[in-house]
Amino acid sequence: xxxxxxxIDAEIAAEHAAYLKRVAGGAPVEHHPxxxxxxxxxxxxxxxxRPPVAIDVRHDPELVELSSPAFGERDLSAxxxxxxxxxxxxxxxxxxxxxxxxxxxxxxxxxGQLVEIWQANSAGRYAHRREQHDAPLDPNFTGVGRTLSDDxxxxxxxxxxxxPYPWRNHVGAWRPAHIHFSVFGSAFTQRxxxxxxxxxxxxxxxxxxxxxxxxxxxxxxxVATYDHDLSVPEFSLGYHWDIVxxxxxxxxxxxxx
Amino acid sequence: MTRIDTTGPGRVPPTPxxxxxxxxxxxxxxxxxxxxxxxxxPDAVTVHGYVYDGEGAPLPDALVELWGPDPEGGTPSMxxxxxxxxxxxxxxGRNGVEFTGFGRIQTDANGHxxxxxxxxxxxxxxxxxxSVCVFARxxxxxxxxxxxxxxDATALAADPLLARLPAERRDTLVAxxxxxxxxxxxxxxxxxxxxxFLEFQ
Ligand SMILES: [Fe+3]
Numbered sequence: 001x002x003x004x005x006x007x008i009d010a011e012i013a014a015e016h017a018a019y020l021k022r023v024a025g026g027a028p029v030e031h032h033p034x035x036x037x038x039x040x041x042x043x044x045x046x047x048x049x050r051p052p053v054a055i056d057v058r059h060d061p062e063l064v065e066l067s068s069p070a071f072g073e074r075d076l077s078a079x080x081x082x083x084x085x086x087x088x089x090x091x092x093x094x095x096x097x098x099x100x101x102x103x104x105x106x107x108x109x110x111x112g113q114l115v116e117i118w119q120a121n122s123a124g125r126y127a128h129r130r131e132q133h134d135a136p137l138d139p140n141f142t143g144v145g146r147t148l149s150d151d152x153x154x155x156x157x158x159x160x161x162x163x164p165y166p167w168r169n170h171v172g173a174w175r176p177a178h179i180h181f182s183v184f185g186s187a188f189t190q191r192x193x194x195x196x197x198x199x200x201x202x203x204x205x206x207x208x209x210x211x212x213x214x215x216x217x218x219x220x221x222x223v224a225t226y227d228h229d230l231s232v233p234e235f236s237l238g239y240h241w242d243i244v245x246x247x248x249x250x251x252x253x254x255x256x257x
Numbered sequence: 258m259t260r261i262d263t264t265g266p267g268r269v270p271p272t273p274x275x276x277x278x279x280x281x282x283x284x285x286x287x288x289x290x291x292x293x294x295x296x297x298x299p300d301a302v303t304v305h306g307y308v309y310d311g312e313g314a315p316l317p318d319a320l321v322e323l324w325g326p327d328p329e330g331g332t333p334s335m336x337x338x339x340x341x342x343x344x345x346x347x348x349x350g351r352n353g354v355e356f357t358g359f360g361r362i363q364t365d366a367n368g369h370x371x372x373x374x375x376x377x378x379x380x381x382x383x384x385x386x387x388s389v390c391v392f393a394r395x396x397x398x399x400x401x402x403x404x405x406x407x408x409d410a411t412a413l414a415a416d417p418l419l420a421r422l423p424a425e426r427r428d429t430l431v432a433x434x435x436x437x438x439x440x441x442x443x444x445x446x447x448x449x450x451x452x453x454f455l456e457f458q
Pocket of ligand 1: 178180278
């Protein structure tokens with residue numbers, strides 16, 4: 001029997017109910033997905049069964065994981081944060097400006113760190129050779145960008161709004177439109193790869209990847225906000241999306257001095 | 258909810274992690290990502306291995322990131338891992354002499370990866386190791402592990418992490434010496450011989 005959307009919906013609902021029950025029983029809020037999330041079938045054979053071994057970084061300020069690789073201006077070229085100007089022509093689609101701040105758990109700006117994005121084109125097709133969705137490729141859009149966060153932690157990209165696309169998790173599986181983000185912090189422990197979504201997408205409840213974040217408030221933090229102040233007159237629509245890095249950093253050492 | 262309020266008391270909730278997905282391959286890997294050691298450096302070592310799933314099948318679409326200290330144990334502060342060419346907009350590669358300590362490698366069609374980097378020096382109370390971050394389709398949150406080199410048994414025995422682990426689990430973090438500066442390090446995501454993965458708190 002091929003797996004249907006109804007099957008996946010039932011599994012998503014069961015996972016959500018189980019999470020609410022855990023929290024009601026006093027378990028902590030889960031900000032991140034569990035790696036073992038069956039509705040996303042690719043996770044079945046790719047999640048560790050043993051719990052991770054915890055390392056309390058306060059015991060050892062010398063851990064290499066408390067530092068992070070450096071990236072600088074020479075790791076970028078001028079048009080890397082404008083995905084609409086990387087080819088001779090203009091890409092097809094609705095131009096958007098995506099901007100926000102890179103923050104740590106204390107709400108402080110994370111400065112000078114690499115922010116990378118990749119995405120499908122406006123038709124929902126990736127410029128990746130193994131992509132099998134037969135939506136049109138756009139010769140004027142690759143869908144890859146990078147930038148450094150500024151002194152205020154701010155990043156900014158110009159791109160086109162990606163389309164939703166089908167995938168083969170189950171029959172009728174469609175990913176809501178999203179932009180993939182890869183972010184470095186001031187410590188390797190803060191490394192984050194995630195996805196940004198667009199407000200009010202009707203595909204949200206059907207998508208096992210978004211729903212793998214079982215906490216409702218946490219899931220909302222993956223959805224950008226339309227921001228009219230970011231919209232550029234006669235050019236683009238603006239979306240605001242702040243990113244908060246998790247994981248311990250070394251800043252407590254500085255504070256202790 | 259996505260303009261984060263930083264004015265209130267207490268900690269700000271984090272942005273949830275998501276899988277890297279299957280189509281990062283034209284975006285994240287960069288030419289020379291596996292050649293972290295400056296050309297001709299006498300302390301260069303090669304580390305390599307496979308990434309396996311719970312059925313022992315190799316992953317052709319895993320992304321491995323390495324971050325390690327220099328041979329003296331210092332953490333590199335040099336940028337330039339993925340230098341860009343302002344003329345073509347393409348990648349220039351590293352500059353051949355500076356050590357950034359950072360590498361990024363996608364497994365090949367057989368699930369194999371390799372990197373040439375500098376032999377890491379010891380830091381603090383730890384035995385020398387290279388930090389590893391693993392990403393893949395199906396992996397909703399990346400995984401941290403470490404590659405310890407097997408050369409100094411005394412340092413390994415004194416390492417605070419390795420000392421806490423039972424022998425068979427500990428061995429998943431220690432690379433095998435294949436001679437001539439080459440070390441084998443396989444990553445098993447699930448099941449028998451599952452690699453020890455780390456959570457930093
Ligand atoms: Fe995607």
